[in-house]
Amino acid sequence: MSIQTSLPGVDALRTACTGAVLLPHDPPYSGACAGWNLAWTQRPGIAVAASTVDDVVHAVRFAETHGLAVSVQNTGHGVTIPADDETLLILTRGLDGVAIDVESQQATLGGGTTWTPVLEAAQRYGLAPLLGSAPHVGTVGFSLGGGFGWLARKYGLAVDAVRSLTVVVAGGRLVTTSPSAEPDLFWALCGTAGSGLGVVVEMTVDLVPVDMVYAGNLFYPVEDAEQVFDRYVDWSEGCPEELTSAFNITAFPPLEIVPEPLRGKTFVLVRGCFAGTEEAGPSEGRRLVDRWRAWRRPLMDTWASIPFSRAAEISMDPVDPLPAASSGRWLDRLDRGVFEAMRDAVVAGGAASPVLFAETRHAGGAISRRRPEVSFAAREGGRMLELVGLITSPESDTELARRFSETWRRVDSRLAALPGYLNFVEGHEKIQIARQAFDAGTAKRLRAVKDRYDPQDVFRRGIPLGGPPLA
Numbered sequence: 359m360s361i362q363t364s365l366p367g368v369d370a371l372r373t374a375c376t377g378a379v380l381l382p383h384d385p386p387y388s389g390a391c392a393g394w395n396l397a398w399t400q401r402p403g404i405a406v407a408a409s410t411v412d413d414v415v416h417a418v419r420f421a422e423t424h425g426l427a428v429s430v431q432n433t434g435h436g437v438t439i440p441a442d443d444e445t446l447l448i449l450t451r452g453l454d455g456v457a458i459d460v461e462s463q464q465a466t467l468g469g470g471t472t473w474t475p476v477l478e479a480a481q482r483y484g485l486a487p488l489l490g491s492a493p494h495v496g497t498v499g500f501s502l503g504g505g506f507g508w509l510a511r512k513y514g515l516a517v518d519a520v521r522s523l524t525v526v527v528a529g530g531r532l533v534t535t536s537p538s539a540e541p542d543l544f545w546a547l548c549g550t551a552g553s554g555l556g557v558v559v560e561m562t563v564d565l566v567p568v569d570m571v572y573a574g575n576l577f578y579p580v581e582d583a584e585q586v587f588d589r590y591v592d593w594s595e596g597c598p599e600e601l602t603s604a605f606n607i608t609a610f611p612p613l614e615i616v617p618e619p620l621r622g623k624t625f626v627l628v629r630g631c632f633a634g635t636e637e638a639g640p641s642e643g644r645r646l647v648d649r650w651r652a653w654r655r656p657l658m659d660t661w662a663s664i665p666f667s668r669a670a671e672i673s674m675d676p677v678d679p680l681p682a683a684s685s686g687r688w689l690d691r692l693d694r695g696v697f698e699a700m701r702d703a704v705v706a707g708g709a710a711s712p713v714l715f716a717e718t719r720h721a722g723g724a725i726s727r728r729r730p731e732v733s734f735a736a737r738e739g740g741r742m743l744e745l746v747g748l749i750t751s752p753e754s755d756t757e758l759a760r761r762f763s764e765t766w767r768r769v770d771s772r773l774a775a776l777p778g779y780l781n782f783v784e785g786h787e788k789i790q791i792a793r794q795a796f797d798a799g800t801a802k803r804l805r806a807v808k809d810r811y812d813p814q815d816v817f818r819r820g821i822p823l824g825g826p827p828l829a
């Protein structure tokens with residue numbers, strides 16, 4: 359159904375909603391629908407920039423009445439299926455409240471919050487949320503897809519910290535779900551990366567007592583990459599759960615947004631975050647990193663005791679919108695073959711590679727502890743491998759896709775039977791990965807929840823939970 363034929367309904371929706379209701383010809387439409395990742399364009403038939411929960415309820419009911427799919431966007435860091443003219447896109451950025459309960463060490467967040475204000479508010483009380491490498495990523499999309507951050511080995515994934523979700527499901531029904539209230543819905547939402555079952559308008563998460571950490575990067579010359587990798591494998595294996603670390607090869611692009619000493623140069627990085635108790639705190643982290651300093655003096659060394667509020671400095675992710683692509687998988691082990699595939703993705707082949715970095719994060723620890731209340735299942739992979747690239751032209755897009763698939767082909771035997779990781783993939787790859795992300799029993803239970811809460815498949819722009827078997 360074309361949205362242009364239902365304008366009377368649009369007027370009524372405009373009257374009902376506090377936030378803006380936007381059609382493609384409205385001047386603010388393009389800016390409002392633009393997400394962080396400029397590689398994707400959302401072109402919904404209609405967009406609702408929700409500023410209240412009622413706006414979301416009205417939007418969902420409108421979409422159902424007019425046979426439109428409902429899709430959700432907060433920051434646009436992790437687009438699944440881009441919205442088209444058969445879609446009503448709910449923009450959640452206006453739902454941005456943050457309330458910290460110091461007593462229970464929990465935060466209640468609006469469904470459109472990013473981690474930035476949560477981190478800031480929690481740190482005032484010596485508390486921290488389980489955010490990822492970039493605080494400007496959305497809290498809900500990140501958490502429901504897993505949420506692997508710099509405190510993960512000690513405190514687990516963000517999905518393990520979710521306590522309750524308030525969700526607008528099909529029919530515009532508002533449901534508060536938790537492990538004890540409509541637990542099947544909670545279970546299904548926590549692990550399926552959002553938007554396939556409803557719009558989360560509020561989320562309550564546990565905070566952890568983290569104030570100061572020992573964190574940063576050691577920069578070594580790319581010529582030393584092989585030796586740094588070998589050493590990193592042994593070093594990280596022997597480190598306690600307080601340390602979440604990564605080995606990274608980055609070709610910093612020759613762009614002005616990159617600080618001068620890094621611009622246009624390639625380094626290998628040993629990065630991470632040590633979150634200890636007060637007794638065995640930053641000084642133990644320093645001792646672990648000192649082993650590197652004693653081995654070989656790095657070109658640059660940013661590891662230091664810092665307040666966790668500065669966590670963004672660990673990964674130095676770009677904040678401003680970019681045309682980017684990422685791809686990530688769990689690995690069961692690291693070996694030279696993984697290293698060679700990472701190195702070749704970033705630096706091999708003569709001309710500059712569109713792959714900006716290849717990073718392998720150390721998993722295990724609290725990540726591997728099962729939480730039966732959530733459907734998130736990827737617990738066994740001891741390592742994560744992520745590739746990120748910039749798309750600057752159609753040729754670079756093709757070359758990026760080629761290098762991504764070549765890397766996965768080369769590390770295939772280390773992927774074993776591990777499920778995929780939804781947060782580090784986008785678009786059609788996310789749909790493909792979703793088909794392997796759940797075992798047969800989990801996939802069957804997800805379909806049952808989908809049939810119960812969204813039998814008409816209103817939320818059909820998320821990963822497919824109904825229809826043909828996922829597993």
Ligand SMILES: Cc1cc2nc3c(=O)[nH]c(=O)nc-3n(C[C@H](O)[C@H](O)[C@H](O)COP(=O)(O)OP(=O)(O)OC[C@H]3O[C@@H](n4cnc5c(N)ncnc54)[C@H](O)[C@@H]3O)c2cc1C
Pocket residue numbers: 393429430431432433434435436437438450469470489490491492494495496497498499500501503504505506507551552553554556557558559675676781782820
């Ligand atoms: C720079 C950068 C750094 C990153 N770092 C990490 C990291 O360290 N660890 C990690 O695990 N991941 C990381 N990611 C991946 C990130 O977690 C995913 O891209 C995530 O999906 C982003 O969520 P979002 O809400 O910001 O993005 P969006 O594109 O707005 O949303 C992503 C998905 O979540 C759904 N969604 C969002 N909000 C809601 C809601 N309120 N209700 C229902 N569905 C919703 C959307 O519909 C969409 O399907 C990073 C991504 C980038 C670009």
